[in-house]
Amino acid sequence: MTAFVAKRLLAAIPVLFGLSVIVFLMIALIPGDAATAILGSFATPENVARLNADLGLDRSLPEQYGLWISGVLRGDLGQSFTLNRPVLDEVGQRFGATLILAGAALVLSSIIGLLAGIVSAARQFGWADRAITLAVLVGISVPSFWLGLILILAFAVAWPVFPPSGMVAIYGGGGPLDVAHHLVLPAVTLAVVASGVIARLTRTAMLEVLRQDFVRTARAKGLSERHVLFGHAFRAALVSVIPVIGIQAGFVLGGAVYVETVFQWPGIGAMLVEAIAKRDVLLVQGGVLVVAASYVLFNLAADLAQALLDPRLA
């Protein structure tokens, strides 16, 4: 197990490196003069000169990367010119909100997706299977930014049980319960697509496992169907579903961009959209780097969970 963990951690290093190169290249690839593009056409020549010096834009690319990555490793992601504060501070603050939203959505979609997938496989071709298959089709096809609006109209306007936007109530809010209350609609919206994907793959994985010899052995032992499904088949199916959940973490982190915009959730996705509109490239760069790096860690966690579950892997 230790060897497996070490191997996976080592394998994550080149991925993180490649990722950092692509994020770094964001600035270098800006068409035209990067400093002017970042600061806008009304920037003073002094500011342009300062930024050029800060980013080392007059040096060679490898030198620029070295300068940038050493800053990143020291926690220096540069200065946001639109917010006038260090990128790291802003990104750190926003990332917390996104983690709450994405984490809730991922947990929710895993529970719904796994259960729906098991039921669907257990009742293959029955009415429950048909209903779930239809729900999955709708779930993976619905634009989350549209679904969010519908949920707001339904549960914040027509039947006002949840707040339509924000993360905390403006007056006297801020407690965990208040956040949870604000979290319901955005988390559900964000969980829909991932639930569909997880349900679909769980169904397939279960159907594949149910044809395996060891399931016949479980039946030959005289185990009840429930025990065969949950105790034997699901355990084996979960091993192939866990990487899918890891990948869904990426879709959830990405999809948060829409959901945060719709529900004005103060997360990193909404921040990125604003920053892109204002062409605050350093802020975009910092946000993308942090989210992408966290996604790599999510997948690493999924790998480890898989190994914990399947002794053949470790």
Next chain:
Amino acid sequence: MSAVVDAPPVAPATGGKAARRPSSLALLLHNKPAAVGLVLLILVALVALLAPVLPLPDPNATAPADRLKPLFSPGHFLGTDPLGRDVLARLVWGTRVSLSVGIAASLIAAVVGSAIGLAAGYCGRFVDSALMRGVDTLMAFPYILLALAIVAILGPGLVNALYAIALVNIPFFARNIRGVTMGLARRDFVDAARLSGKSEFNIVLTEILPNVLPVIVVTLSTTVGWMILETAGLSFLGLGAQPPQADLGSMLGEGRRLLFTAPMVSLVPGAMIFLIVVSINLLGDGIRDVLDPRLRSGALARPSARTAVDPRRARPSRDPAPGAVLDVAGLRAEFRDGSETFHAVGGVDLVLAPGECLGLVGESGSGKSVTALSLAGLVPSPPARITGGSVRLGGEDLLDAPLSKLQALRGGAVAYVFQDPLSTLHPMMRVGDQVAEAVRAHRRVSRREAEARCRELFETVRIPNPEARMRAFPHELSGGLRQRVAIAMALANDPVLLVADEPTTALDVTVQAEVLRLLDRLRRERGMAVLFITHDFGVVSQLCDRIAVMYAGRIVETGPVDAVLAAPRHPYTRRLIDCVPVVGRPERELAAIPGRVPALNRLPPGCAFAERCERVRDDCRRGEIPLASLDAGRAVRCLHPLASGEAA
């Protein structure tokens, strides 16, 4: 020892099947959801294509006096937006933009991604690792995030959004196409093309590309929906289409500001996006089913908890054999695949006395395993179905028993040992837990007591160091030990009948002998009846009292082992025995049986072996041939049996 050549159990269903195979399009239209998706998509595409000639108002003509008209207003079927523009007209034109941008992005992703996949898969080595490292890095980003980063670099705009979405989807194509190409690049026909002097580029284009095309189409059909969705999403965020240009996403994004006063302005374009994506996904699932045979319907049908039994099946007329542990009479089982019916078991009778060991022998596809698994309803349904006969265990017909009764018998009175213990034990459970589970399925005992019983069983089957082995996973044990675990599991509740389905076939010869000795000792010590399924006469002679030889789903000869082996009466038995090499007699000629096993969906009338039999006469091909009793408990299903000791 094992010498019988595995023959294919079934012949192709029909001679002309390849010619009658329906075309991909016909298959697709036969799939109802896919046909619905296709029709919807064609409708939407038609409307979008015909937008310039449709009698619609100018989508950009503002009319402040007519602002925010509700749905179904005269002249404005879907109402108007805050600038008084006709929503229906804008919807049609927006659909046009969204569809073309989404499809353009898909095509770019497909072309570039496939090119990368082909290059990586065909060239291999450095090219492969360099390209795929890049692709993996792109995939390390959360999907939309990378698109956002690209738009951040290039600046907001519809064309930039298109590039961003295309780039983000390239890895899906590259990965899928690389995998298939790698397999193809090593195939004979590619080598042949190379030898014929074709250039590498030419080979990729003319030999490989046509073969990976289905994969490209499947990947395209599963990603184009996302791509339309995501380009609309970027426009929704204000990063795609910029006014006055409008696609469905930007209409939705702009309309959102009026969500509370005029919800339809944003909900209508969203519904259109949803409609497009749903129909593409419906169609995509259908295309995948047609082009990816592994997933074709029915291939993944889940076996139910027990084999399906026809409640109106023919039941045997004879009385149950007195004192028998197991009495199978007239058992029939068939498999259905589409319109074809395969008669796997065609009326089998078996009787086992307490403590008796019966060897059921036959080639692959003779129906011996289906017979054995049918006893406890373990043949997967679909596709199997028991269509006749009875299986009496202690007087009761198991085929009529409710599932709960069957589950009480499985692993209780009737226990199974299967062929390959690596695949038949749960790979992720400790073997001790698996055995303890078998104990607890039938007895109300604590976990600790079940573990104690497991230890005891491990000692019975002579597993050294049982304490430590109980904590092992199957892959950590040797093949012989795994099979001992499986046997221990079968013995957990002192069965009266042990069904062993080729339990030694997957083992090394020396281990085989050990396991056989173990089984022999156990059955003698415990007075357990054993139904031993094998294709190996050597094993039968070591272990069994009686033998039953199966061919094409029926027993063709049965009797005491020594008598049958010494003087087989059925020509098939004779041939099978002649296939077995004998140690110390290398001069003996090994006779392979000419011809092949008849297709189970095209069984001939009369004797199924007639085609391959040298003694065949006209009457062999006519009518049912009964299993005729001979002397000394023997019986043979042959009109012209061999005389004692006669060669076939």
